[in-house]
Amino acid sequence: MTQVKGKKVYLGTNTKMYKGVADTASYLEELCRLTGDLSREALELFVIPSFTALESARRCAPRELVRLGGQNMGWAGEGPYTGEISPKMLLEVGADIAELGHSERRHVLGETDEMVNRKVLCAAEYGLTALLCIGETAEEKARGLADEVLRTQLKAGLYGLGAGGAERLWVAYEPVWAIGEHGVPATKEYAEARHDTIRRTLTELYGEQAGQAVPLLYGGSVNPDNAVGLIRMENIDGLFIGRSAWDASQFNRIIRQVMPLYMNK
Numbered sequence: 001m002t003q004v005k006g007k008k009v010y011l012g013t014n015t016k017m018y019k020g021v022a023d024t025a026s027y028l029e030e031l032c033r034l035t036g037d038l039s040r041e042a043l044e045l046f047v048i049p050s051f052t053a054l055e056s057a058r059r060c061a062p063r064e065l066v067r068l069g070g071q072n073m074g075w076a077g078e079g080p081y082t083g084e085i086s087p088k089m090l091l092e093v094g095a096d097i098a099e100l101g102h103s104e105r106r107h108v109l110g111e112t113d114e115m116v117n118r119k120v121l122c123a124a125e126y127g128l129t130a131l132l133c134i135g136e137t138a139e140e141k142a143r144g145l146a147d148e149v150l151r152t153q154l155k156a157g158l159y160g161l162g163a164g165g166a167e168r169l170w171v172a173y174e175p176v177w178a179i180g181e182h183g184v185p186a187t188k189e190y191a192e193a194r195h196d197t198i199r200r201t202l203t204e205l206y207g208e209q210a211g212q213a214v215p216l217l218y219g220g221s222v223n224p225d226n227a228v229g230l231i232r233m234e235n236i237d238g239l240f241i242g243r244s245a246w247d248a249s250q251f252n253r254i255i256r257q258v259m260p261l262y263m264n265k
């Protein structure tokens with residue numbers, strides 16, 4: 001098969017509040033076994049488990065096969081923030097990605113753009129990859145406000161982040177109405193149009209070259225039937241998957257559907 005897309009593909013999952021220590025370990029062992037033969041030059045595979053599972057997860061999954069991240073992060077290296085997990089703590093257990101501003105944190109747990117911004121800046125300070133999640137609600141979509149919401153979440157979330165920090169930035173577009181059990185996946189055309197807005201905003205903020213270099217991931221009811229169509233889109237560089245990736249063999253199936261677009265076979 002001919003190579004369709006030039007860069008590497010970003011494929012990852014957030015296991016939310018589902019897998020504990022033992023389940024995460026067996027999941028990662030299986031995922032590494034199933035995907036061990038795939039070149040990591042063309043694949044950035046990442047898993048974001050619960051905090052309690054991170055340390056043992058790192059022992060189960062070699063860094064060269066899977067990157068690990070935290071589902072949230074406090075906005076300081078240390079301090080009087082009961083219940084928070086700092087970037088230093090994430091790095092200590094081998095996680096170098098901080099998932100920030102997931103819709104469940106914004107809309108269920110009340111996280112604001114300002115809080116997300118403080119976390120993005122802190123992740124950059126400590127050298128973590130910030131995976132900034134943004135997305136409009138169904139109501140905002142219905143009112144034709146999706147692009148305005150995305151631009152605001154980006155500009156507010158990235159406020160004060162310099163070019164150096166942007167080098168380690170990933171952005172996940174996850175429309176709130178597309179996520180979870182009752183979610184309806186975005187069509188590839190709708191997702192691409194929003195990714196185009198995100199890309200333009202990033203090039204406005206960081207210039208053409210740096211803006212183009214930020215990986216943009218789509219998330220929200222990705223499944224084996226829509227993964228390839230989404231990833232073929234020009235501005236979709238990766239997929240951030242929930243339910244369809246929580247079984248290692250199903251995730252492996254999606255990975256193998258997508259990889260031929262990135263590798264000469």
Ligand code: 13P
Binds near residue numbers: 014174179180220221
């Ligand atoms: P689902 O794929 O289960 O809709 O979840 C997506 C998600 O929230 C990834 O962060």
